[in-house]
Amino acid sequence: MAQDVIKIRGGQKLKGKVEISGAKNSSVAIIPAALMAESPVTLDGLPEISDVKTLVSLLEDLNIKTNLSEGTLQLDPTDIKNAPLPNNKVESLRASYYMMGAMLGRFNKCVIGLPGGCPLGPRPIDQHIKGFKALGAKIDDSDDTSMKLEAERLVGANIYLDIVSVGATINIMIAATRAEGQTIIENAAKEPEVVDVANFLNSLGAKISGAGTSTIKITGVSHLSGSRHTIIPDRIEAGTYMCIAAACGEEMYIDNIIPEHVEPLTVKLKELGVKIESGDDYMIVKSTAPYKNVDIKTLVYPGFATDLQQPITPLLFLADGPSFVTDTIYPERFKHVPELQNMNAAITADQGTATIKPSQLVGTEVYASDLRAGACLIIAGLLADGVTTIYNVRHIYRGYSNIVETLKALGADIWTEQQA
């Protein structure tokens, strides 16, 4: 199948308004979690991204009726059937692992392909498995392409996560919703997406407290019924547009944003010298480059998000000295570095830290290795002299709704072509 490439002629100033979509990383957990309801569910504010479409099609494989239109998903799990979920769809995204928690909760059993997702270095799911086992599940992973999870009954347990993991926290919370008695997750992730999933499950009738803190308590319930829920705004998409505005915004109005969720980025951008005005649910950001150099270290929430270290990197070429970016969550998340080097950037990466020096980027052909690397290359292309051609853009479409059209409307010289 012919694939798109994205082409950008750099140097334009961007102006106008951007509406932020619902959060990808909430949506990809809430869609699977919805299969536990015994009556229809409506989800509003879903982003128009390929990961959402893939998960909806996995629900259809379970005989769930769905209707997805303009960010609203109606789904009716009344006639749900427990079918094995095939590897080809499951491995196209990381978040398919939430089908494990949801199907365990609903059926006490599932057979599922292995999750894929962005190649960010090792991404084990041992903490998810540890949680499911603590709830009473037996896991058979003797097959190379699929896993079988089965419990006679799920029983609440105390689970201490060895690593603060967003995915494990949410997955265990989903399954524990239907376990008998109380589950306590300690050392839980505090990301806003964890809170959104807990709020959604509670709207179905679950009894979850403490989401957003490091201790989450879940009292199991025997039935969940349908509800209507709106997904929270995507803090990573918002943060990406804040970086775009700081790179080349004459003035950008970013709407549907929760300023508190992007605070760690806002603080760094202000340290660089970016001009930001913030309201209850919007931000106005302009480029005031050249900037001051800064150091960044990614941490779990409320620290600086790993998902934003790649998008902020191009701004550091506009600084007046060297900057250092350390990723403590994914020390190998630096596949954008050789691509930026091809664009004439003075950047190196070693042992989880990138060193970035002032550079004038030059357009060339580059490859998006993963979603946020793709966002980084788009920003680099907007800043570069000449034309940048980005390959592998399917990664970008996995997480950003209509990004090419949005940037074009803001004044960017950006277009897609079919790859020859």
Ligand code: EPU
């Ligand atoms: N980890 C383990 N064992 C586990 C789970 C995680 O060792 O069982 C490690 C990971 O290897 C990593 C760290 O713990 O070093 C944190 O991983 P986490 O489980 O929190 O990541 P995730 O749930 O797989 C989500 C987002 C990622 C985001 C990370 C960190 C989804 C679908 N994905 O992944 O988002 O980078 O949290 O915030 O929610 C993206 O949107 O581009 C993206 C990759």
